Amino acid sequence: MTEQRVESPPTLIAAPARTETRRLSQRARLLRRVSARERTLQLALLVVVLGLWEWFGSRASNFSFAPPTRIVAAAGDMIESGELQSALADSLLALMLGFVFAAAGGVAVGYAMGWWRTLGRTLDPFVAALYVVPMAALIPAMIVWFGLGLASRVIVVFLFCVFEILLSAYAGVKNVDPYVLDVARTFGVTRADLLRKVVFPATLPFMFVGLRMGASRALKGMIVAEMLFAVTGLGRLIIINAQTFRMDRVLVAAITVALIGVLLTAVLQGIERRVMRWRE
Amino acid sequence: MIALLDLSRSFDAGHGRDVITTRALGPLTLSVPDLQFVAVVGRSGSGKTTLLRLIAGLIKPSSGDILVDGRPVTGPGPDRAVVFQQSALYPWRTVEANVRLGLELSRLVSRQEAREIAGRYLALVGLTEFARHYPHQLSGGMQQRVGLARALAVSPAHLLMDEPFGSLDAILRRELGGELLRIWEQKRRTVIFVTHSVEEALMLADRVVVLRHGRIVRDLPVELPRPRDPEAVVEELNFMQLRRELLELL
Numbered sequence: 001m002t003e004q005r006v007e008s009p010p011t012l013i014a015a016p017a018r019t020e021t022r023r024l025s026q027r028a029r030l031l032r033r034v035s036a037r038e039r040t041l042q043l044a045l046l047v048v049v050l051g052l053w054e055w056f057g058s059r060a061s062n063f064s065f066a067p068p069t070r071i072v073a074a075a076g077d078m079i080e081s082g083e084l085q086s087a088l089a090d091s092l093l094a095l096m097l098g099f100v101f102a103a104a105g106g107v108a109v110g111y112a113m114g115w116w117r118t119l120g121r122t123l124d125p126f127v128a129a130l131y132v133v134p135m136a137a138l139i140p141a142m143i144v145w146f147g148l149g150l151a152s153r154v155i156v157v158f159l160f161c162v163f164e165i166l167l168s169a170y171a172g173v174k175n176v177d178p179y180v181l182d183v184a185r186t187f188g189v190t191r192a193d194l195l196r197k198v199v200f201p202a203t204l205p206f207m208f209v210g211l212r213m214g215a216s217r218a219l220k221g222m223i224v225a226e227m228l229f230a231v232t233g234l235g236r237l238i239i240i241n242a243q244t245f246r247m248d249r250v251l252v253a254a255i256t257v258a259l260i261g262v263l264l265t266a267v268l269q270g271i272e273r274r275v276m277r278w279r280e
Numbered sequence: 281m282i283a284l285l286d287l288s289r290s291f292d293a294g295h296g297r298d299v300i301t302t303r304a305l306g307p308l309t310l311s312v313p314d315l316q317f318v319a320v321v322g323r324s325g326s327g328k329t330t331l332l333r334l335i336a337g338l339i340k341p342s343s344g345d346i347l348v349d350g351r352p353v354t355g356p357g358p359d360r361a362v363v364f365q366q367s368a369l370y371p372w373r374t375v376e377a378n379v380r381l382g383l384e385l386s387r388l389v390s391r392q393e394a395r396e397i398a399g400r401y402l403a404l405v406g407l408t409e410f411a412r413h414y415p416h417q418l419s420g421g422m423q424q425r426v427g428l429a430r431a432l433a434v435s436p437a438h439l440l441m442d443e444p445f446g447s448l449d450a451i452l453r454r455e456l457g458g459e460l461l462r463i464w465e466q467k468r469r470t471v472i473f474v475t476h477s478v479e480e481a482l483m484l485a486d487r488v489v490v491l492r493h494g495r496i497v498r499d500l501p502v503e504l505p506r507p508r509d510p511e512a513v514v515e516e517l518n519f520m521q522l523r524r525e526l527l528e529l530l
Contacts, residue, residue: 179368182338186356187385187434197385201372278372278414 066248071255074248083237088256091222091233094150095260098157099218103211105158106165110210111203113166114173115195127170131163136224143229153225153232160221161214168210172203205279208272215264223257282312282335282438282470287344288494289330305330305494307344314437317464317471319481322491323530328474329365331491332442335472336362348438358386361436363444367427369415375426376402376411382434401429404463421452428460438470446475457483458510465507478526482519483510490529498529 050068057067066074078084113120113127139156146152176199184198226235237253273279288306292299305327312318322328333339335346337356346353348360361382369378376398383394402408405425407418415423424444431439445453457480464471475481481488482502490498502522504513513519 177368179364179366180370182362183364183368183370183381183430184385185338186336186358186360186362187382188355188357189385190387193385198370201370204372276372278374278416 062247063245064247066251070248071251074246075252078237078249078252084252084256087233087237087253088260091226091235091257092260094153094225094233095157095218095222097150098154098221099161099215099264101154102158102162102165102214102218106162106210106214107169107207110166110169111173113170114203115199120170120174127163127166131167135159135221136228139224139228148230153222153230156225157218157221160224161218164217165210165214168206168213169203172206172210173199175206176202204276208268208276212265212268212272215268216261219257219261219264281314281347281349282310282472283345283347284308284310284331284335285345285347287331287334287346288342289327289334289339290342303342303494305334308494308496310489310496310499312470312472314470315468317473317484317486319473319475319485319488320491321475321478321481321488321526321530323476326491327494328476328491329442330494332362332440332472332474335438336360336440338362358382358388358434359436360438360440361431361434363424363427363431363439363441365443365446367415367420367423369423369426369430371415373414374411375407375413375415375418378415378426379429379433382430386434388434397433398429401433404432405429405459421448421456424448424456425459428463432463432467436469438472441471441473443475444473445480453477453480454483454510460484461508461510478523478530479514481526482522483508483513488522488526490526492529498526500526 054067054069057065057070075084109123113123135156138159142152142156146155180198180202181194184194189198222233223235226233227239230236231239234253234257238250241247241249241253286307286309288303288308290301290303292301294300320328320331330339334341335348335353337353337360370381373381376395379401380394380398383389383397384391389397399408399411402411405428407422407425407429410418410422415426418426424447427444445456448456461484471485473481473484478488482504485502488498488500488502489496490500500522504516504518
């Protein structure tokens, strides 16, 4: 690299482009969000679906179906007795542990595979093979190896989602726009800066896609483990209530599982928006 | 000075059991004195981008040498800044942070100084008010101006430009060409400007090098007065003669 002196640029010669700054009030910003036509339609759709459900549900037998009002009542009972909360806490613990380990491990290994070409090419076929294995098929083996406790459930959650996350991170590093790398190289970038200031931000969109898809698979892993072998948490609530034909209680548990998924995705999207402000 | 000695570059492509080697460039010899503005023109596939990437140090020659200020090129460096065809801005950085990028990555100056310098170069390309915008919020022409400011901010001795205005419409192209000329008049440096447009080459350069199939087929001085007015220069008799001559070569 040549020795360089940074010189001062010549004076302004180009006509500056004009901008105008306006600040939106809190109220205006809120209105923008809420008053969208789509929101109204979504609300209407929800009301119609719930109405039809109520109408059919109240005509069907109690053993096979439950209308929303009975589900709400059942939810009230289950919250009062505390069984819903303790099942939820139990499920969430396995889900979060498995997902967090998978996110950390998947991202780390995915990046390493993308960064060190030899490592990536070596591991690629193995990861690809593991990715297509239906993890549910391994559950009997999990039981033998790790028992029926929390460890086993965490491992099932982990295995359900780790490859999704890993492959997204790997693909992200491999697919960084070559121009983006060229620009950094022309400025004589160091390896550390290349990773920190170029590759990492460039791969964020891929990473978040992986995390969001991983989250939904983690949830599947959680419920599969709870219903197939551990019989605990929300999965247990579904099984025991189905055995006694308490459809309202089954649906309370099932809806809770769905809500976890929706919430987890929303949280991830919130982080994504925050980290990638530049996309809006 | 930039000196290319018997430079050539080939690319290999696998075709079943055969490896087909295509010579994209050379062998060619070319010497560019300091502060000269050289335009390299050629049709697509003539090797002009390969030539630029070799000088930038982004690719290595198959044979021959590249000397920049007497030293052989071993890789890229901020003494040879590149303005790319696509502006290649970083979408996650604001306009100001994009201009600052080269100073930051090459660690030439402190963070504080980098901010000041970036501010001055943003003013130079007339985008001060867009400092906090993100690239996707700018028009194509503005993005290219940011790319130019980013390259200039590291005060490179040599500026390598790879069809920087190739994706813009004709009017904007001429406008940015004029802007580039004004900047160059004030801060002279060696410029190697790759383009497929003969008019653009003649409007900007001191010298036009014509590439065909990777070889130099013509090396021609452009004797047009400076400073040049991009609107007026195209009307000159000399310009029209040179243009005819070059178009026949392409």
